[in-house]
Amino acid sequence: MLTKGLLASQPLVMVLNAFKSKSHSFAPPSVLPDSPAGQRGATCSAWLQVSIRHFVLPLVLAASVASPAHAQTLAPYKDDLFAYPAILSSEGDTYRVVDYQEMRDINERDQVPERRVQGKYVSTGVRKVQQDLVLRTDAGEIRHVAVGKTEGASVIVLYLHGQGGSRKQGVDDFTFGGNFNRIKNLMVANGGLYLSPDFSDFGDKGVSEVAALIEHYAAQSPGAKVVVACGSMGGALCWGLARDAGAAKQLSGLMLLGSLWEDGFLKSPAFAAKVPVFFAQGSKDPVFPVEKQEAFFRSILAKKPGYPVRFVRFETGTHGTPIRMTDWRETLNWMLAAR
Numbered sequence: 001m002l003t004k005g006l007l008a009s010q011p012l013v014m015v016l017n018a019f020k021s022k023s024h025s026f027a028p029p030s031v032l033p034d035s036p037a038g039q040r041g042a043t044c045s046a047w048l049q050v051s052i053r054h055f056v057l058p059l060v061l062a063a064s065v066a067s068p069a070h071a072q073t074l075a076p077y078k079d080d081l082f083a084y085p086a087i088l089s090s091e092g093d094t095y096r097v098v099d100y101q102e103m104r105d106i107n108e109r110d111q112v113p114e115r116r117v118q119g120k121y122v123s124t125g126v127r128k129v130q131q132d133l134v135l136r137t138d139a140g141e142i143r144h145v146a147v148g149k150t151e152g153a154s155v156i157v158l159y160l161h162g163q164g165g166s167r168k169q170g171v172d173d174f175t176f177g178g179n180f181n182r183i184k185n186l187m188v189a190n191g192g193l194y195l196s197p198d199f200s201d202f203g204d205k206g207v208s209e210v211a212a213l214i215e216h217y218a219a220q221s222p223g224a225k226v227v228v229a230c231g232s233m234g235g236a237l238c239w240g241l242a243r244d245a246g247a248a249k250q251l252s253g254l255m256l257l258g259s260l261w262e263d264g265f266l267k268s269p270a271f272a273a274k275v276p277v278f279f280a281q282g283s284k285d286p287v288f289p290v291e292k293q294e295a296f297f298r299s300i301l302a303k304k305p306g307y308p309v310r311f312v313r314f315e316t317g318t319h320g321t322p323i324r325m326t327d328w329r330e331t332l333n334w335m336l337a338a339r
Helices: 009-020 040-066 102-107 124-129 176-189 204-220 232-243 245-250 263-267 290-303 321-325 328-338
Strands: 087-091 095-099 110-112 130-137 140-148 155-160 193-197 225-231 251-257 277-282 309-315
Touching: 102 321, 124 130, 124 140, 124 176, 130 204, 140 176, 140 204, 155 176, 155 204, 155 232, 155 328, 176 193, 176 321, 176 328, 193 204, 204 225, 204 232, 204 245, 225 232, 225 328, 232 245, 232 251, 232 263, 245 251, 251 328, 263 290, 277 290, 277 321, 277 328, 290 309, 309 321
Parallel strands: 095 309, 155 193, 155 225, 225 251, 251 277, 277 309
Antiparallel strands: 087 095, 130 140, 140 193
8 A cells, every 4th residue: 555654753753842942932821712711730731732733733744744754655565576586786776786597587487488477476356447548639549558546546657668569568467477467466556557558659759649648647646656667669768758848747757677778868857857767677688788778877877976766787687687577666666755
């Protein structure tokens, strides 16, 4: 379940400490407005109650809403099955090298390698809230699959497929080790919305279509954070959204899964707004070499030290490994906390 902290201890302590501070010398009136005259023994107690009700609680509520410590958090879903197998090396959480073994992570995990994962990795009941829809916008008709709450969602996650894919890839329960089934269940269980759309191309037309889709559903769920995950060539759309000033305002995170780099990002509205970026790449990716993606990741930190960016390298992994192995919940919780 998605939770937001309210009346947490830290804001309360801050306000109460302010009341005890020497710089705040509040004196109780001799008679409170709603106290019978002459009840001196109850005056201080009643004064304290009124002070808390009229002064402290409003401040606590305001502090708790504004405090970055109260980030949205997605509740667990099959974490033991989808956690990273082992961390071979790391630079804190910013850069990690994850152990990947094809025999274990495909052959032993799948009932039919690369076609059907073992049943324990999936829960297909989520299909009850899955819809194949068409949205008519100024950018054209956008066919997409929606899973979860199309209105009043707590968070919105999109997956944009690569070359040769379609909206159906992002909702296939059994391929890629069941990882798409996991994100579907995470969204539904936490009151969120998951979208997997078709689009015309990986250029400006596709960017305008995805931007229109985001605009529509963001309007249906005011306040919901929006994270866009892009697989392979779909990354061109992620970077296109980052360049679009209107779309960039809606973004709370970009996930590049076995995807490409874009030097222009360093001059984009999304970069200026410090939208979190997550990279996942196989060390043996024959399409987008890991060395170039790592170099781009480093360039972000060099340009703006402390920028919210993370990189996971799957050692011996190939092009499709990040889609199979990325830990959705860990990554999304980090992004939700960062914004």
